Amino acid sequence: MTTPAVSFANDATTAVTLDGPAGPLEAVAEGPEGDAATRPVVAIVCHPLPTEGGSMHNKVVTMAARALRECGVSTVRFNFRGVGASAGKFDDGQGEADDLRAVAAWVRAQRPDAQLWLAGFSFGAYVSLKVAAQLRPGMLISIAPPAGRSWDFAAIAVPECPWLVIQGEADEIVDPAAVYAWLDGLTQLRQLPELVRMPDTSHFFHRRLMDLRGAIKNGVRPYLPDPSVPAAAPDA
Numbered sequence: 001m002t003t004p005a006v007s008f009a010n011d012a013t014t015a016v017t018l019d020g021p022a023g024p025l026e027a028v029a030e031g032p033e034g035d036a037a038t039r040p041v042v043a044i045v046c047h048p049l050p051t052e053g054g055s056m057h058n059k060v061v062t063m064a065a066r067a068l069r070e071c072g073v074s075t076v077r078f079n080f081r082g083v084g085a086s087a088g089k090f091d092d093g094q095g096e097a098d099d100l101r102a103v104a105a106w107v108r109a110q111r112p113d114a115q116l117w118l119a120g121f122s123f124g125a126y127v128s129l130k131v132a133a134q135l136r137p138g139m140l141i142s143i144a145p146p147a148g149r150s151w152d153f154a155a156i157a158v159p160e161c162p163w164l165v166i167q168g169e170a171d172e173i174v175d176p177a178a179v180y181a182w183l184d185g186l187t188q189l190r191q192l193p194e195l196v197r198m199p200d201t202s203h204f205f206h207r208r209l210m211d212l213r214g215a216i217k218n219g220v221r222p223y224l225p226d227p228s229v230p231a232a233a234p235d236a
Helices: 059-070 094-110 123-135 176-184 209-223
Strands: 013-020 023-030 041-046 074-078 115-121 139-143 163-168 194-198
Touching (some): 041 094
Antiparallel strands (some): 013 023
16 A cells, blocks of 8 residues: 655645554544644544444544644544454554554654654543553643553553643543542653543533643643744654
8 A cells, every 4th residue: 555645734634544554544634723833743643442432533532633733733533443444353452552653653754844742532542652652752642541441551651751631520431530540650750741630521521522622722832842843853
């Protein structure tokens, strides 16, 4: 398969099919919204659990991507293996991590001048955190990371980078107390995550999506690079 090229121009939306480790991966690349100053950043936004209907079209994922584009960040959403037109089958986070690595390699080939940011919702947050030490993103955004569930958060090595965590306090799927306890245990980090606790907010942010949008925009604002300054290439 020939790797497609995209422009990430403002208001541009491009459906792409990427080479993945289990076969084709379905993805959507989108440039900044409206007249937002284009930042040298591409954020990959990962979706929730495939076995529970999660896909790149999930409303939390699309709102997160929209909030970033309104800040001038380009975004890539993609379907993990076995979802939509992506080949393969669910692999409980192992193969999905490989999928994300493949998407990240494509993004860096497309935009070597840009920072790579990683974002994810629920299972997608786990997958993005799982590969973060290897991919060394410029920023992490974790929405309702499923600490305390079946995945091994103790084994995650979080890199030293800006990190925004957003957790609904009425989450019925991810235990907020487990998330807070996990974050409190990361005593080795020099740069602690910024934790946004959203009161009266369920796992899927029902009636709170606009608040989520605001939390993301406020959280990333201090870390947005100057539009005129290309990002430094990651170390080999």
